[in-house]
Amino acid sequence: MKQLNQSLIIFAILIFFMFEFPSSAATNEIATFAGGCFWSMQHDFDKVPGVIKTTVGYTGGHLANPTYEKVSGGDTGHYESIEVIYDPSKISYQQLLNFYWHDIDPSDPSGQFCDHGNEYHTMIFYHNTEQQKLALESKTKLNESHRFNQIATLIEPAQTFYPAEEYHQKYSEKNSEAYYNYRLGCGRDERIKEIWGQ
Numbered sequence: 690m691k692q693l694n695q696s697l698i699i700f701a702i703l704i705f706f707m708f709e710f711p712s713s714a715a716t717n718e719i720a721t722f723a724g725g726c727f728w729s730m731q732h733d734f735d736k737v738p739g740v741i742k743t744t745v746g747y748t749g750g751h752l753a754n755p756t757y758e759k760v761s762g763g764d765t766g767h768y769e770s771i772e773v774i775y776d777p778s779k780i781s782y783q784q785l786l787n788f789y790w791h792d793i794d795p796s797d798p799s800g801q802f803c804d805h806g807n808e809y810h811t812m813i814f815y816h817n818t819e820q821q822k823l824a825l826e827s828k829t830k831l832n833e834s835h836r837f838n839q840i841a842t843l844i845e846p847a848q849t850f851y852p853a854e855e856y857h858q859k860y861s862e863k864n865s866e867a868y869y870n871y872r873l874g875c876g877r878d879e880r881i882k883e884i885w886g887q
Contacts, residue, residue: 717741718777720785720820721748721847723768723812724793725801728868729877730771732861733792739780744772745860746852748814755851763806770814772850782820786827789813791885795831798841803875811842821846836884 724730727745734743747755750767760767775785793811794801800809813828815821824844832840852858861868872878 716776716778717774718782719816719847720773720775720782721770721814721816721850722773722789723749723770723810723814724789725769725804725809725811725877726871726875727769727771727853727857728860729872729875730769730792731859732868732872734771734773734788735859737775737780737785737788739777739784740773740775742774744850744852745857746770746772746850747808748848748850749812749845750848753849757854757857760808761806763808767808767851768810768812769808769853770812770850772852783823783827786813786823790827790831792881793842794880794884795840795842796837796884798839802877802880813842813844814847815844816847 722730731743731745734740747760747765747767748770750760750765752759752765752767755765755767759765760769773785775782795811798810799805801811813824815824821844828840828842828844831837856863
């Protein structure tokens with residue numbers, strides 16, 4: 690009986706700590722976007738308050754374990770994408786969508802800025818019905834704004850996400866000079882300013 694009581698006490702303590710100090714990881718959520726060069730997407734999303742972690746990679750294709758070389762060939766169906774782990778108590782999915790739209794040119798069906806090809810197409814990959822609903826609503830509002838003649842960005846269910854090679858992760862930090870030369874030459878910021886303003 691004494692051993693049983695001790696077991697019950699230990700169980701009660703465990704339950705108490707589970708509710709009083711829930712794991713922060715359990716509260717984080719995932720968002721996945723494709724928006725052209727994933728170096729730039731990661732560079733920009735890393736600055737958003739409430740974003741915990743970002744990973745660049747490939748998703749939406751038909752080949753398992755794709756490589757950069759294969760995806761760049763345009764035959765795997767994958768998109769250069771970013772997986773965003775975020776804290777919904779600090780930033781909502783709707784706010785992430787708003788940031789995403791303002792970080793791309795949603796009217797371009799051929800890619801983004803200086804990068805062209807299917808792998809650079811813009812796409813929102815939703816992970817549940819709420820994300821799907823909010824993504825569709827945001828696209829509808831953008832259409833109704835008449836800012837663009839067309840919205841080429843697609844909205845599809847999330848698929849297997851394959852992290853890109855390590856040298857692509859945090860590329861703008863590891864190779865800052867090369868990255869900023871690329872970004873400047875690609876005209877990303879100029880085009881974003883042109884279509885969205887300051």
